[in-house]
Amino acid sequence: MTAIVEFDPIGVESIKGALGQDALVLPGLDALKAHLDSNPFEDSVVLGPSVDQQEVFELAEQLRVTRPSLGVVMVRRRIDTTVLADALRAGVREVIQDRDLAGLAAAVRRQREIAARLREQLERGDSSPQQAQHGRVVTVFSAKGGCGKTTMATNIATGLAISGRGSVALLDLDLAFGDVAIALQLFPSHTIADAVGIGDELDGAAVRSLLTAHRSGVQALVAPLEPSASDTIDVALVQGIIDILRAEFDYVVIDTPPALDDNVLAAFDRSDVVALLATLDIPALKNLKLTLETLDLIGYPRERLRVVLNRADSKVGLALSEVEKTLKTPISAQVPSSRDVPASTNRGVAIVMDDPKSPVSVAIQSFIEEHIVVTPSSDDAIPAQMRNDRRSGRLWRR
Ligand SMILES: Nc1ncnc2c1ncn2[C@@H]1O[C@H](COP(=O)(O)OP(=O)(O)OP(=O)(O)O)[C@@H](O)[C@H]1O
Ligand SMILES: [Mg+2]
The missing domain is CATH 3.40.50.2300 (Response regulator)
Structure with missing residues (x-):
């Protein structure tokens, strides 16, 4: 009632x-x-x-x-x-x-x-x-560059922060070319590269000292300013940082490079939700299908995956039902294309904060509500084959 x-x-x-x-x-x-x-x-x-x-x-x-x-x-x-x-x-x-x-x-x-x-x-x-809202990790990934990962990650983090869902950390794992700092117009005094020298002393306080606050309330751990510095960051450090952020924050949103490298797999391993992005073009969809197949091969739990189509209203002649059939996976969200997206980014605010009523913001906030804040009783959303995989107790093995 x-x-x-x-x-x-x-x-x-x-x-x-x-x-x-x-x-x-x-x-x-x-x-x-x-x-x-x-x-x-x-x-x-x-x-x-x-x-x-x-x-x-x-x-x-x-x-x-x-x-x-x-x-x-x-x-x-x-x-x-x-x-x-x-x-x-x-x-x-x-x-x-x-x-x-x-x-x-x-x-x-x-x-x-x-x-x-x-x-x-x-x-x-x-x-x-309350537990469901504590330390939830959300990773945004697509194997093809330029699909909107950074846009989506910054908007999810901002959307969670401005809707008072709890504390939010945003981690830029695109270590060589990350542009979270640019997208949110941050002027960081520290980057993830500064965690390298901390060694065994790396704890909540140390990681917090490396964060840069955005006006939305999001606390960002940005990528190194020099692409070469990314070589110094190993997967054990990335795992440690995600674990610490998860203990310190209610939500940890992770932006990724367009490649399924060890750091990305470490993030997947710790994620409650992985948003797999694609645009409605054959190369992006092919990459998404390959990603899904690879994740199946290594036994990654399908129920954590959400397919998100970005710029989904583009008139490209691909029917969504066909796309779902080809991917054998339901589409969880469709974010339309809008010129306001780059315009907001150029102002250093995510569009969910800049223009909360725009169709892009509404689509992203719904995705947050339906797939991140609440864990859906996902059996309905998962095709039978995947449900069987889950029931047979197939575990995430690497
Ligand atoms: N829904 C949208 N409508 C209009 N423009 C968009 C939309 N989503 C993303 N863009 C624009 O597309 C470009 C690429 O987006 P973004 O940087 O988020 O992609 P990315 O996947 O992070 O790229 P990379 O692989 O290089 O890191 C940006 O200029 C962004 O403003
Ligand atoms: Mg990016």
């Missing part, structure tokens, strides 16, 4: 019109809190335009801790970037414009799905919602 707080009767009618009659209208925030206390399975609340914005933020901040599965949806007459950023930071999951009734219905549906998945996880006992 969904609980609504809205003081204006006309507002109530339109929200109920969007949500259906099983929505429960409550007279105020105190009544809502009492309702939530006595209804542990309530999955979503809608706070209408007449509810004071600051009070919504305060409530969302409390609920994020006390009821992490509950989706808070805020309806406003006017939405600007500041409201959106403040709302997401407070823990409001979605902000919808009051006339967008279809958008409101879809938002509530999404929140219900997320709540149901979280409950399933709890019932299966595999992880509590």
